[in-house]
Amino acid sequence: MSRFTDKYIAAFMADLLARNPGETEFHQAVSEVLTSVAPCLEAYPHLLDSKIMERMVEPERVIIFRVPWMDDAGEIHINRGFRVQMNSAIGPYKGGIRFHPSVNLSVMKFLAFEQTFKNALTTLPMGGAKGGSDFNPRGKSDAEVMRFCQSFMTELQRHIGQDTDVPAGDIGVGGREIGYLFGQYKRLRDEFTGTLTGKGFAWGGSLLRPEATGFGVCYFAQQMLATRGESFEGKTVVVSGAGNVAQFAAAKAMRLGAKVVTLSDSDGFVFDPDGLDEEKFAYVQQLKNVARGRIKEYAAKYPTAKYYPGERPWGIKCDIALPCATQNELDAEGARKLVENGCICVTEGANMPTTPEAIAIIQGAKLLYSPGKASNAGGVATSGLEMTQNSIRQKWTSEEVDAQLHRIMTDIHEACIKYGTEEDGYVNYVKGANTAGFLKVAGAMMDQGLV
Numbered sequence: 396m397s398r399f400t401d402k403y404i405a406a407f408m409a410d411l412l413a414r415n416p417g418e419t420e421f422h423q424a425v426s427e428v429l430t431s432v433a434p435c436l437e438a439y440p441h442l443l444d445s446k447i448m449e450r451m452v453e454p455e456r457v458i459i460f461r462v463p464w465m466d467d468a469g470e471i472h473i474n475r476g477f478r479v480q481m482n483s484a485i486g487p488y489k490g491g492i493r494f495h496p497s498v499n500l501s502v503m504k505f506l507a508f509e510q511t512f513k514n515a516l517t518t519l520p521m522g523g524a525k526g527g528s529d530f531n532p533r534g535k536s537d538a539e540v541m542r543f544c545q546s547f548m549t550e551l552q553r554h555i556g557q558d559t560d561v562p563a564g565d566i567g568v569g570g571r572e573i574g575y576l577f578g579q580y581k582r583l584r585d586e587f588t589g590t591l592t593g594k595g596f597a598w599g600g601s602l603l604r605p606e607a608t609g610f611g612v613c614y615f616a617q618q619m620l621a622t623r624g625e626s627f628e629g630k631t632v633v634v635s636g637a638g639n640v641a642q643f644a645a646a647k648a649m650r651l652g653a654k655v656v657t658l659s660d661s662d663g664f665v666f667d668p669d670g671l672d673e674e675k676f677a678y679v680q681q682l683k684n685v686a687r688g689r690i691k692e693y694a695a696k697y698p699t700a701k702y703y704p705g706e707r708p709w710g711i712k713c714d715i716a717l718p719c720a721t722q723n724e725l726d727a728e729g730a731r732k733l734v735e736n737g738c739i740c741v742t743e744g745a746n747m748p749t750t751p752e753a754i755a756i757i758q759g760a761k762l763l764y765s766p767g768k769a770s771n772a773g774g775v776a777t778s779g780l781e782m783t784q785n786s787i788r789q790k791w792t793s794e795e796v797d798a799q800l801h802r803i804m805t806d807i808h809e810a811c812i813k814y815g816t817e818e819d820g821y822v823n824y825v826k827g828a829n830t831a832g833f834l835k836v837a838g839a840m841m842d843q844g845l846v
Contacts, residue, residue, distance in 0.1 A: 397434075397437065399437055400433045400434060400436075400437050403433055403436065403437070403443075404429055404430060404433050407429060407448065407449075408422070408425070408426060408429065411425055411452060415501075415504075417501065418500065418501035418504060418505075419501060420501045420502050420504075420505040420722060420723075420747070421501045421504040421505045421508065423505065423723075423747065423751065424505040424508050424509055424747060425452050425508065426751070427747075427751065427766075427825065427829070428508070428512065428829045428833065429448065431825060431826045431829035431830055431833075432448070432829055432830055432833040435830060435833065435834065436448065441841075442837055442841070445840075445841060445845075447837045447840060447841070450840065451482060451508075451511070451833075451836065451837075451840075452508065454479050454480060454481045454482075454504065454507065455480050455481065455482060455483060456478075456479075456480040456554075457477075457478075457479050457480070457500070457504075458476075458477065458478040458479075458480070458551075458554050459475065459476070459477055459500070460475075460476045460477075460550040460551075461473060461474075461475065461476070461550075462474040462475065462476045462528055462530065462543065462546050462547050462550070463546060464539070464542045464543040464546045465542060466535075466539050467536055467538060467539055474528050474529055474530040474543070475528060475529055476526070476527075476528045476547050476550060476551065477498065477500065477503045477525075477526055477527055477528065478503075478524065478525075478526035478551060478554055478555075478560070478562075479500075479503045479504050479506075479507040479524060479525050479526065480507070480522075480524045480554075480560060481504075481507035481508055481510065481511050481522070481523040481524055481525075482511040482522050482523045482836060482840075483522035484522060484836050484839035484840045484843060485514070485515060485520055485521065485522060485835065485836060485839045486514070486519070486520035486521040486522050487520075487521065487522055487556075487557070487558055487559055487560055487561055488521075488522045488523065488524035488555075488559065488560035488561070489510070489514055489521035489522060489523065489524060489560070489561050489562075489563070489775060489778065489779070490506065490507060490510040490514075490523055490524040490525040490526070490562065490563070490775070491506075491510075491525060491526070491527075491562065491563045491564055491565030491568065491775075492525075492526045492527050492528075492562045492563070492564065492565055492568045492572075492576070493506070493525070493526070493527035493528075493565040493566045493567055493568060494527060494528055494530045494531065494532050494566070494567030494568050494572065495527070495529070495531065495566050495567045496529055496531045497529075497721075498527045498528055498529045499529065502527075502722070503525050503526065503527060504525075505722075505746075505747065506525035506565075506746055507523055507524050507525035508523070509523075509746055509747060509767070509768050510523035510524060510525055510775070511523025511832070511836060512768050512828065512829060512832030512833065512836070513767070513768040513769075513771075513772045513775060513832070514772075514775055514779075515831075515832040515833075515835040515836050516768065516769060516772055516807045516810060516828060516831060516832050516835075517772050517775060517776040517779060517803055517807070518803060518806055519776060519779035519780075519803075520779075521561075521775065521779055524560055524562070525565075526551065526562055527565065527567075527568075528543075528547060530543055530547075530567075531567070532567050532568075532572065533567075533687075537571070540571065540572060540575065541575045544572055544575035544576045544579065545575060545578075545579040547576070548575075548576045548579040548580050548583070549579065549583065551576075552579070552580050552583050552584055555580075555590055556588070556590055557588040557589050557590045557782070557785070557786075561589065561590055561591065561592060561778075561782060562576075562590075562591055562592075563591065563592040563593045563774075563775070563778045564593040564639075566638065566721065569593075569639065569684070570593065570595060570605070573591055573593045573594060573595075574594075574595060576591060577590075577591045577594060577598075587599075588785070589781065589782050589784075589785025589786060592604070592778035592781045592782060593605075593778065593781075594781070599781075599784075599785050600781060601777060601778075601780055601781035601784055601790075601791070601796060602790070602791065602792065602793045602796055603777060603793050603796040603797055603800065604774075604777050604778065604781055604796075605639060605643070606643040606646075606647075607643075607773045607774050607776070607777035607778075607796075607800055608639065608640045608643065608644075608744065608771050608773050608774030608777075609639070609640045609641065609642060609643025609644035609645070609646065609647060609719070609744065609773075610643055610644075610647045610773060610797075610800065611770070611771065611772065611773015611774065611776065611777075611800055611803075611804050612640070612644045612647075612717060612719070612742055612743075612744040612770050612771055612773065613627070613644055613647040613648050613651060613717075613742075614647075614773065614800065614801055614804040614805075615742060615765060615769065615770040615773075615804050615807065615808060616648075616715065616717070616740060616742040616765070616770065617651070618804070618805065618808040619740055619742065619763045619765060619808070619822075619824070620715075620739075620740055620763065622763070622812075622822065623739070623763070625739065625740075626651070626652070627648055627651035627652050627653040627715070628651065628652035628653070629652060629653070629654075630652075630653045630654070630713075630714035630715050631653070631654050631656060631670075631712065631713045631714050631715070632645075632648045632653045632654065632655045632656070632713060632714065632715045632716070632717060633655075633656060633657045633708045633709070633711050633713040633715075633716050633717070634648070634655055634657055634658055634659075634708075634717045634719055634744075635657070635658075635659045635664070635707060635708055635709075635717070635718050635719055635720040635724055635725075635745075635748070636658070636659060636660070636718075636719035636720035636721075636744070636745065637658045637659060637660050637679060637683050637690045638683065638719075638720075640719040640744045640745065640771065640774070641658060641659075641717075641719035641720065641744065642676070642679060642680060642683070644717050644719050644744050645658065645671055645676065645679075645717075646671075646676055648715070648717070649670070649671050649672070649676070653714075653715065654670035654671075655670055655671045656668060656670050656671075656711060656713070657708035657711055658679065658690055658693065659690060659707065659708055659720060660689060660690040660720075661720075662689055662690070662691065662704060662705070663690070663691060663702060663703050663704040663705050663706055664690065664702075664703050664706060664707060664708040665690050665691065665693045665694050665700045665701065665702050665703075666700060666701050666703065666708065666711055667693070667697060667699060667700035668699060668700075669697075669699050669700075675693075675697065678693070678696060679693065690702075691704070707724060707725070707729060709725060709728075709729030709730070709732050709733055710729070710732045710736075711736075712736040712737065713733070713736065713738055714737070714738060714739055714740070715738065715739065715740045715741075715742070716733055716738055716740070716741045716742075717741075717742055717743075717744050718741070718743050718744060718745055718748035718749060719743075719744030719745050719748075720745055720748060721745055721746075721748060722745065722746060722747045722748055723747065723748065723749075723750050724745070724748045724749075725741075725748050725749040725750065725753050726750045726752065726753055727750065727752040727753050727756055729753060730749070730752075730753035730754075730756040730757050731756055733757070733762075734756060734757070734760045734762065738762060739762060739763060740762065740763040740764075741757055741762055741763065741764045741765070742763075742764075742765045742770045743765060743766055743767035743770050743771060744767065744770065744771050745767055745771065746767045746768075746771070747766075747767060748767065749764075749766075754825065758823065758825075761821055763822075763824075764824060764825070765811070765824040765828075766824060766825050766828055766829075768828050768829075768832065769807050769808075769811055769824055769827075769828035770824075772803070772804070772807055773800050773803065773804055776799075776800060776803045776804075777796060777799075777800055780796055780799055780800075807828070807831075810827065810828070810831035811824045811827030811828050811831065812827065813827065813831070814826065814827040814828075814830040814831050814834075815827020815828070815830070
């Protein structure tokens with residue numbers, strides 16, 4: 396980088412930290428993007444003069460609200476709700492809703508900022524947003540979750556709509572929660588529109604939407620591996636997480652000929668040296684999606700598996716690592732273990748699961764590495780396809796949706812190659828994804844004037 400670029404990054408980040416104190420996740424997300432796109436700003440001075448990056452990091456709108464609800468014992472609880480509408484330059488706001496105790500303004504802003512570039516990469520007309528609450532659905536009854544969702548939507552419905560902002564699910568918000576949220580939205584607005592995605596198949600949902608993020612991760616990893624003449628066939632894969640993304644990333648990797656040997660949750664991980672098969676995968680789906688159990692129960696069910704409480708799976712020898720749980724789960728120590736054990740590819744399924752220190756180690760060793768904004772974009776892409784189906788009042792087949800998903804992930808990979816290939820031939824997917832997304836959003840913002 397030039398002296399000008401270094402100076403610009405330092406001054407920009409100093410101002411960002413001063414204006415947004417304590418928002419560490421947001422600082423991290425902006426720093427990563429800024430480092431990638433600063434050379435573009437130097438190359439295109441009109442973007443600097445228009446303060447495009449300064450405008451991008453400032454949300455167009457931030458909504459914070461109270462969410463009161465009553466549990467089954469009659470006790471009143473108060474949670475905090477958020478919706479960060481970051482950027483609508485290329486389409487209506489689009490991004491998930493997360494219910495988790497870790498949710499705060501910093502997490503919401505980081506996710507909305509990342510979503511802006513991710514959505515731009517999909518080639519679909521969607522802006523960036525994110526929302527959620529510090530409510531924890533774990534251990535709550537269906538009736539308690541319903542009452543919370545109805546209270547949450549009572550306020551959120553004022554700020555969303557099919558041409559304004561279209562939320563989806565995220566951590567803690569699956570089919571059950573989307574159903575309750577949509578029902579309350581329909582009740583209050585007296586309209587049946589595609590204002591939320593991830594809906595049930597019988598009432599506007601898209602086929603393949605539950606599978607899309609995990610499948611898309613593997614489709615993207617396939618393209619990455621192909622650049623080095625490799626594939627999933629015969630490879631050992633470690634997956635973190637056991638939610639929707641992790642489940643279907645594991646399933647697709649398994650069906651592509653790999654052996655998936657780990658899954659995890661917030662309490663620890665299981666290592667099954669024999670690998671998943673269709674029977675074990677069905678058990679995991681029942682355990683996590685229906686019984687809402689913990690992953691340690693897998694080890695009790697299958698004696699060949701071992702449970703590691705309080706640990707993450709990065710020390711298990713593998714060829715491919717798929718971090719599919721949550722932000723900053725893969726740290727420098729985990730990255731060193733992956734490199735030492737011969738891992739060749741790290742493809743993110745979660746949003747920003749790898750710390751900056753870990754990314755430096757992985758890229759320094761010239762491993763294939765993709766950020767989530769590129770490799771997990773299949774979920775929001777298929778949400779965009781759901782929006783299209785709702786608008787035209789049609790339902791596409793699984794094969795039609797899968798073909799579109801394949802095309803979108805291929806387009807994203809090609810954009811990363813175009814903007815991320817370095818002089819030595821190494822593909823810096825972080826640089827490629829950030830630059831491609833930034834240029835699209837920046838171009839739209841310039842076209843629309845100072846708004």
